[in-house]
Amino acid sequence: MPAGETNWRRSLPADLAAGATTALVGIPQGMGFALVAGVNPVYGLYTAAFSTAIGALLTGSSYLKVMLSNVLAVSIYSVLAPVPEADVPATLFVLTILVGAFQLGFGLLRAGSLTRFISTAVLTGFVTGAALLIVLGQLGNLTGYRLPREAIQVLAIPELLLHAGEIQPQALFVGLLTISLALALQRVPRLTSFSLLLPVIIAALLVRTAFPGVALVGDIAAIPAGLPAPVVPDLALAPGLLIPALALAIIGLVMAVGVTETTPEPDGSIADVNRDFSGQGITNILTSFLQCAPSAGSLSATALNVAAGAETRAANLISGILVGAVIVVAGPLAEQIPLPALAGILILIGAELMNQPHVIACIWRYSRPGRWAMLATFISTQVLPLQYSIYIGVLLSLAIYLVTSTREATVVRLAPVEGGMFREEPAPERLLDDSITVLSVSGSVYFATLRAIERSLPSPGGAESAVVILALPRRVEAGTGLFRMLTRYARKVTAGGNRLILAEVNPRLLAGLEEGGVVEAIGPGNIFPATPVIGESLRAAIRAAKAGT
Structure with missing residues (x-):
C-alpha cells in the first residue's frame, strides 16, 4: 500500500472529527456573520461550505480555515449600507471577485512581508473597534427593537434608551438565554463544540412552543434547500467597489498572516504566506460565481480546527462538505432560528474579540506612539466606514515606523573597556585636541535619518590633531x-x-564613496572595509589612528 494512502487513512478519523466540529460551529457563525454583513444568512452558509472547502485545497497552510470572518462582515456591512436592498446580492458577488483579484495580486507580487508594516497597536485598535461594532449592531436583534441602519455604531445605545418602551421582553429573554447557555456549554469539555449550535436549537424550540411572536430568520430572508445556482458577477458594478475591495483584501490578508505565523505546519515549519494570499484570492474569485461573500483566513476558526485534532487540510475540506450537506438536507429549517438567538451568539463573539486587556495595557504602558495610534484607529472605526479605517491604520503604522526609525538614528561614542570591548556613551558635542574619538551610528541609515545622524556628529570646533573614527552599519540604504x-x-x-577615518564600510559602498567625493575629502588610506569578522575593521582603524598612519 502506498505511503500517501497509509497516511491519509491514518489521519482520516481525526480529520473527520475536526471537520464535524468546525462545521457545527461554522453553521451558526456563517449565518450570524452574514447577518452582521447585512445580507441574506444563506450567503453565509454558502461561504462556510464553498470557501472553506476550496480554500482547503488551494492555500499553503494545512490548517488555515477560509471563511466569512467577523471583522470582514462588519466591513462588508459598511460597504453595502448605501446600496439599495434589491442590488445588495449582485454588489456582494462583485465585491467577492474583486477582493479575490486583489488577494491573488498580493500573492503573485509576494507582498506578504509588507503586512509587517501594520503595527500591533493599529491592528489591536482596529479589531477592538470592529468587535464593538458587532456588539452594537446586534442590540436591535437582541431586544426586538429594529434600529435604523445609521444608528448601528455608538449611537445604538442612546437610540435604544430613547425607545426602551419598544423593547420586546420575550426577544430579550431568548437572546440572554442563548448567551447563558453558550457560556455554560463552553465550560463542559465534551460539549464545547456544541456551545454555539445547541443554544440556537434550544432557542428555536422555545420560540416555536412558547414565544411565537419573536422574530425569526425566515422573517427577513428565505433559506432555500439545495446548493446555489451559479451566477456571473456583474462587473459593471466594479469601478465603484475597487477602493472598498482593496481595503477588504488588506483586512483579510493581515488577519490571515497572523493565523499563518501562529499556526505551524505538522512538521513545525511556517507555511508560505504568499501562497496563502494566492489561494485565498483564487478561492474568492471562484466562489463569487457560487453566491458567496468575501472570505479570508480566520484566527478563531483555525484555532478551533487545530484544537479539534485536525491533522491535514482534509479537515477543512470535510467541514465545507458537511455544511453543504446540511444546506441540501435541512436548509429551510434555518428559517426557524430566532434572530435574538443569533444576535446573542454574535455578541459573545464580539465580546471575545474585545477581551484582550493585557495587549491593550501593554501597548498603552510601553509605547507612546502605539498608544495614540491604537486610540486613533479605534475612534476611526466608530466614526468612519470600517473599510476606510484600515487605510488610516496603514498610514498610522507607516508614520510610526518613520518617526521611530528617525528618532533611533543617532551617533554614539564607543568607549574602550577591559577585554577589548566597548561601552556606548553619548557622542561628545566637540572634538578635543590630540584625541581619538571612536563613533558608531546607532539605528537605521536611510534618507530620512541622515539629518539626525549629521546633527549628532561632534563638531570639530577649534580642535587640532584630533582623529574621528566613524563605524558605519553594515546595512545602509x-x-x-x-x-x-x-x-x-x-x-x-x-x-x-x-x-576622519571610516570603519566597517560595506564593500559595495566603496565605489560610491569614490564617485561621491568622500575618498577625496578624507584622504587616502582612511577607509577600512568590513570583513567577515565583526569588529576587525574597527580595531584596524583604531590601530592606524594610534600609529598615525
Missing part, C-alpha cells in the same frame, strides 16, 4: 545622500588639520 553628508563632515574635520 541611503545612497548619494549619505555620500554628500560624509563629504560635508569630512571637509569640516580635515579643515582644521584633523583626520
Whole structure:
C-alpha cells in the first residue's frame, strides 16, 4: 500500500472529527456573520461550505480555515449600507471577485512581508473597534427593537434608551438565554463544540412552543434547500467597489498572516504566506460565481480546527462538505432560528474579540506612539466606514515606523573597556585636541535619518590633531545622500588639520564613496572595509589612528 494512502487513512478519523466540529460551529457563525454583513444568512452558509472547502485545497497552510470572518462582515456591512436592498446580492458577488483579484495580486507580487508594516497597536485598535461594532449592531436583534441602519455604531445605545418602551421582553429573554447557555456549554469539555449550535436549537424550540411572536430568520430572508445556482458577477458594478475591495483584501490578508505565523505546519515549519494570499484570492474569485461573500483566513476558526485534532487540510475540506450537506438536507429549517438567538451568539463573539486587556495595557504602558495610534484607529472605526479605517491604520503604522526609525538614528561614542570591548556613551558635542574619538551610528541609515545622524556628529570646533573614527552599519540604504553628508563632515574635520577615518564600510559602498567625493575629502588610506569578522575593521582603524598612519 502506498505511503500517501497509509497516511491519509491514518489521519482520516481525526480529520473527520475536526471537520464535524468546525462545521457545527461554522453553521451558526456563517449565518450570524452574514447577518452582521447585512445580507441574506444563506450567503453565509454558502461561504462556510464553498470557501472553506476550496480554500482547503488551494492555500499553503494545512490548517488555515477560509471563511466569512467577523471583522470582514462588519466591513462588508459598511460597504453595502448605501446600496439599495434589491442590488445588495449582485454588489456582494462583485465585491467577492474583486477582493479575490486583489488577494491573488498580493500573492503573485509576494507582498506578504509588507503586512509587517501594520503595527500591533493599529491592528489591536482596529479589531477592538470592529468587535464593538458587532456588539452594537446586534442590540436591535437582541431586544426586538429594529434600529435604523445609521444608528448601528455608538449611537445604538442612546437610540435604544430613547425607545426602551419598544423593547420586546420575550426577544430579550431568548437572546440572554442563548448567551447563558453558550457560556455554560463552553465550560463542559465534551460539549464545547456544541456551545454555539445547541443554544440556537434550544432557542428555536422555545420560540416555536412558547414565544411565537419573536422574530425569526425566515422573517427577513428565505433559506432555500439545495446548493446555489451559479451566477456571473456583474462587473459593471466594479469601478465603484475597487477602493472598498482593496481595503477588504488588506483586512483579510493581515488577519490571515497572523493565523499563518501562529499556526505551524505538522512538521513545525511556517507555511508560505504568499501562497496563502494566492489561494485565498483564487478561492474568492471562484466562489463569487457560487453566491458567496468575501472570505479570508480566520484566527478563531483555525484555532478551533487545530484544537479539534485536525491533522491535514482534509479537515477543512470535510467541514465545507458537511455544511453543504446540511444546506441540501435541512436548509429551510434555518428559517426557524430566532434572530435574538443569533444576535446573542454574535455578541459573545464580539465580546471575545474585545477581551484582550493585557495587549491593550501593554501597548498603552510601553509605547507612546502605539498608544495614540491604537486610540486613533479605534475612534476611526466608530466614526468612519470600517473599510476606510484600515487605510488610516496603514498610514498610522507607516508614520510610526518613520518617526521611530528617525528618532533611533543617532551617533554614539564607543568607549574602550577591559577585554577589548566597548561601552556606548553619548557622542561628545566637540572634538578635543590630540584625541581619538571612536563613533558608531546607532539605528537605521536611510534618507530620512541622515539629518539626525549629521546633527549628532561632534563638531570639530577649534580642535587640532584630533582623529574621528566613524563605524558605519553594515546595512545602509541611503545612497548619494549619505555620500554628500560624509563629504560635508569630512571637509569640516580635515579643515582644521584633523583626520576622519571610516570603519566597517560595506564593500559595495566603496565605489560610491569614490564617485561621491568622500575618498577625496578624507584622504587616502582612511577607509577600512568590513570583513567577515565583526569588529576587525574597527580595531584596524583604531590601530592606524594610534600609529598615525
